[in-house]
Amino acid sequence: MAKKQAMPKSAPGTHVSTKDIVNKKIAYTWWEPEVQYSWSVGPAMSRFLEELKNGKIVGRKCRKCRRVIVPPRMFCEHCYGPTDEWVYLKDTGSVETYSISYLDADARRIKEPILVGVVSIDGASPKHGFMHYFGGMKPEELHIGMKVKAVWKPKEEREGSIRDIIYFEPVKKGGRKK
Amino acid sequence: MREVAVIGGGMTLFRRRLLETGKELSYLATKMAMEEAGIEKQDIDMVVLGSAPDAFDGIHIKGDNLVDGCAAAGKPYVRVFNGGGTGVFAPIAGWWHVASGVADVALVVCEEKMGSCYPHPQTAFRHIWDPILDRPLNPNLVWLFAMEMNRYMTAHDIKKEDIALVAVKNKRNAVGHPCAQLADPNITVEDVLNSEMMAWPVQRLDISPPSDGASALIYCSKDKARQFTDEPVWVAGTGWTIDSTMWTNRDLYFPQYVANAAKMAYKMAGISNPFKEIDIAEPYDPFDYKELHHMEGLLLCDKGQAPILTREGVTQRDGDLPVCPSGGLLGVGNPIAATMGQKVCELYWQLTGKAGKRQVPGDPRVGVGQAWGDIMQMGTVIVLRK
Known part of the structure; x- marks a missing residue:
């Protein structure tokens, strides 16, 4: 039997280095889109964001699957029917997972790391929470399962945004509010 | 359903x-596939394109921009995409064109050009978040x-040392890939562990790079297969599943949606013991831990066991279950949809x-390929058998 041709039999394509671009060795064209968006957030998130302004976290209860859901939605994606009622949750929870990031949103390097992760919110069903920052601790103190509490912006500075919570910090020993 | 080669x-x-x-x-990718298959443009009945977010190329509805390169002008043509899942989902879509009987010969093209986006393709990824x-x-x-x-x-x-073994294996496997x-x-575990910290626990060498590239695959129906080849390889099973967008409402330690997709594919292929019956696996490895996570999702081992198989050498090219012998995304590169080249063409x-x-070595007969995408929610699986 004839020897088979190894595949892929070649690697067509021409590599371009950053130097080639900087030195204008290759022809290129450029475009910077200027576009902006404004999203209406819908009934569920309107209430959620409004309650954040009041310093409260709310979820929705689905009686059929007995979930208390946060972030809230007006329909349950499992039961595929309407959720039934609003439920006030605590502003405490536990760290479900986290990262210590030395990258900003454009993948640029930063010196002071961002502590970020998912918080499971107390009063909601297990594993139900949202992404947020952590603070008020050293990076090495952060761990999965850690009990945390929301640190809110001063009331007059809140604007109905997830950023009305500045970050989640460790629950103080003794469990009392400071 | 018809058998598809x-x-x-x-x-x-x-x-x-x-x-x-x-x-x-x-x-270029299509032409190479056509030469291997021994066909011309007129032999192709229908074309499927896979390409992930438009924002990388900066050309919206880029499917129509790519038509001519995909040998699709004047033919039925459709673009499919589900983020990183596209590299296996596009060949699944190509398969159903032939399996359903609407096409005898179908071409699948996967293209990605991430290098056009400044300052970094990461900037375009910002647009996928809620x-x-x-x-x-x-x-x-x-x-x-x-x-x-x-x-x-x-x-x-699991220790980072065990995860780093995946990056070492795949970057070494890629040495044979043109x-x-x-x-x-020469890469070592120490190199991975000493590489720049990006976002703990992810370090620079845990990650596959952004890339430009394209890949292509050609299918034909069983009754036409002998016309083109003496040694057809068959699509034995396909599976795909998406989970809820609400990724902060589930435990991320196990990709249940990949397991569901794998079960669908294995059922179609008549596979009851994946570890024993599968000879080669190409799980999606944009990050080193993802290979392990996906081996478990593909039910190739129990939960938490993939690092042990890796440490014991089972997943090496000459091991009992070679995993990512292509070199994977970690070694060959990650032009998102075009990774069909490692996951299916390979x-x-x-x-x-x-x-x-x-x-x-050892005349492998059954292989499984898998990709993963959208926001940690899409599993796409294909089983090939000769």
């Missing part, structure tokens, strides 16, 4: 930036992987004994 594959060079346009890259709750936090996509990796490591008490962007015959080349220096 794979009769040709093609791939371009994978690099951070390539001179050729997306259209030209699509042409605008209400996530974007105000200025997220970076690496965070997602870091959070999932941490959850996986913590759930099973298209490879990050092949490294299986075809391995099963036909054409993988050259990458060839897995």
Whole structure:
């Protein structure tokens, strides 16, 4: 039997280095889109964001699957029917997972790391929470399962945004509010 | 359903930036696949394109921009995409064109050009996040992987050293791949562990690079297969599943949606013991831990066992279950949809004994390929058999 041709039999394509671009060795064209968006957030998130302004976290209860859901939605994606009622949750929870990031949103390097992760919110069903920052601790103190509490912006500075919570910090020993 | 044979594959060079346009890259990959299959443009009945977010190319509805490069002008043509899942979902879509009987010969082209986006393709990834709750936090996509990796490591008490073994294996495997962007015959676990910290626990060498590139695959129906080849490889099973977008409402330690997709594919293929019956696996490995996570999702081992198989050498090219013998995304590169070249074309080349220096010994007969995408929610699986 004839020897088979190894595949892929070649690697067509021409590599371009950053130097080639900087030195204008290759022809290129450029475009910077200027576009902006404004999203209406819908009934569920309107209430959620409004309650954040009041310093409260709310979820929705689905009686059929007995979930208390946060972030809230007006329909349950499992039961595929309407959720039934609003439920006030605590502003405490536990760290479900986290990262210590030395990258900003454009993948640029930063010196002071961002502590970020998912918080499971107390009063909601297990594993139900949202992404947020952590603070008020050293990076090495952060761990999965850690009990945390929301640190809110001063009331007059809140604007109905997830950023009305500045970050989640460790629950103080003794469990009392400071 | 009709039986469907794979009769040709093609791939371009994978690099951070390539001179050729997306259209030209699509042409180069397609032309190579057509030459291997021994067909011309007029033999192709229908074309499927896979390409992930438009925002990388900066050309919206880029499917129509790429038509001419995909040999699709004047033919039925459709673009499919589900983020990183596209590299296996596009060949699934191509399969159903032929399995259903609407086409006898179908071409699948996967293209990605990430190098056009400045300052970094990460900037385009910002547009995939939920605008209400996530974007105000200025997220970076690496965070997602870091959070999932941490959850996986913590759930099973896995050490970073064991995860780094995957990066070492795949970058070394890629040495035999002519298209490879990050092949490294000398890389060590220490290199990975000492590489720049990006977002703990993710370090620079845990990650596959952004790339430009294209790949192509050609299918034909069983009754036509003998016309083109003496050694057809068959699509034995396909599966795909998406989970809820609400990724903060589930435990990230196990990709249940990948398991559901795998069960669907294995049922179709008549596979009851995947570890025993599968000879080669190409799970999606954009990050080193993802190979392990996906081996478990593909039910190739119990939960938490993939690092042990890796440490014991089972997943090496000459092991009992070679995993990512292509070199994967970590070694060959990650032009998102075009990774069909490693995940599906590679299986075809391995099963036909054409993988050259990458060839897995022992006459492999069954291979599974898998991809993963959207926001940690999409699993796509294909099983090939000769």
